[in-house]
Amino acid sequence: MNEETNLEKDWPPDPENDDLARLAEQLQDAAAPLPKEALLRVETQVHAELDRAAWRARWRRYALGWSVAAAILIAVVGYVVFRSGQENGRNPPLAQNNEPVLVEDRITIAVGSAGQAPAADKPLVRLDDFRSLFAD
Amino acid sequence: MTEEARSRIENLFRRYASGVSRYALLRVRSPELAEEITARVFLAVVRHIDQQSGSLVGWLWAIVRSELARHYRQPAHQAFPPGLISTEAPPGEDLERQERDRLLLDALQKLPDDLQQLISLKFFLNASNLDIAAALELTPSNVGVKVHRALKELRRRLEPEFFWSES
Numbered sequence: 001m002n003e004e005t006n007l008e009k010d011w012p013p014d015p016e017n018d019d020l021a022r023l024a025e026q027l028q029d030a031a032a033p034l035p036k037e038a039l040l041r042v043e044t045q046v047h048a049e050l051d052r053a054a055w056r057a058r059w060r061r062y063a064l065g066w067s068v069a070a071a072i073l074i075a076v077v078g079y080v081v082f083r084s085g086q087e088n089g090r091n092p093p094l095a096q097n098n099e100p101v102l103v104e105d106r107i108t109i110a111v112g113s114a115g116q117a118p119a120a121d122k123p124l125v126r127l128d129d130f131r132s133l134f135a136d
Numbered sequence: 137m138t139e140e141a142r143s144r145i146e147n148l149f150r151r152y153a154s155g156v157s158r159y160a161l162l163r164v165r166s167p168e169l170a171e172e173i174t175a176r177v178f179l180a181v182v183r184h185i186d187q188q189s190g191s192l193v194g195w196l197w198a199i200v201r202s203e204l205a206r207h208y209r210q211p212a213h214q215a216f217p218p219g220l221i222s223t224e225a226p227p228g229e230d231l232e233r234q235e236r237d238r239l240l241l242d243a244l245q246k247l248p249d250d251l252q253q254l255i256s257l258k259f260f261l262n263a264s265n266l267d268i269a270a271a272l273e274l275t276p277s278n279v280g281v282k283v284h285r286a287l288k289e290l291r292r293r294l295e296p297e298f299f300w301s302e303s
Contacts, residue, residue: 010280027259030237031158038171053137
């Protein structure tokens with residue numbers, strides 16, 4: 001007799017034990033089993049629910065994986081955009097010294113020689129050459 | 137759901153589905169309702185296995201009690217749809233046996249809750265003393281002593297009517 005079917009396991013010695021064992025058997029008999037077909041129908045439902053639960057768990061794992069990947073992608077893109085924006089909008093460093101800066105420049109000029117005729121002696125327009133233009 | 141959880145549920149079903157259905161049938165006296173309650177119990181097991189901790193049998197037993205309580209909380213017209221409950225004795229069961237079972241169940245329901253649980257786990261669910269000990273936080277040897285005490289108490293409450301009807 002195995003442990004599961006031994007109704008009297010660990011009972012203390014008692015003259016009433018035989019009667020009690022009979023009562024225990026009657027208790028077991030009072031609970032009639034369901035027909036096998038009924039239990040098979042229940043088993044089918046349980047297996048269907050197990051399959052659904054496994055599918056849901058798998059879907060949750062995929063969703064979690066995709067969420068993590070999307071979060072990483074968003075973080076990377078966000079970082080890149082932030083950095084490039086920071087570099088473009090960076091102001092030139094302000095001058096630390098506000099004193100005026102001395103600027104030096106040199107210009108070379110040519111001075112005409114003493115023998116050259118002054119510009120006033122030379123006619124600006126040679127009217128004699130283009131007299132026809134003024135003939136009416 | 138992990139393969140390990142699935143395997144645990146399948147083992148639990150193989151081991152206790154018959155006992156749960158027997159206990160449900162004893163309580164509701166309708167094979168159809170007992171089947172429905174048994175299904176609800178194991179569907180709840182599947183849906184909430186990730187919340188289970190401690191004794192598996194104790195947890196299962198809590199679900200059984202909860203589903204039966206839910207059944208009794210339903211309005212009578214829902215709990216017992218017309219024509220669903222068999223008013224005839226199951227095949228092979230005579231009136232005398234029906235009466236004896238009714239007396240047993242009545243006496244059992246008048247026992248203190250802890251003794252009712254012990255007897256139900258031991259004789260209806262066919263749980264081992266080890267499983268009962270884990271479920272009720274007792275030592276395995278203490279389970280035997282308490283079952284013995286519960287049976288004596290049940291016998292005392294059944295007398296003399298039960299043993300008169302038995303003869």
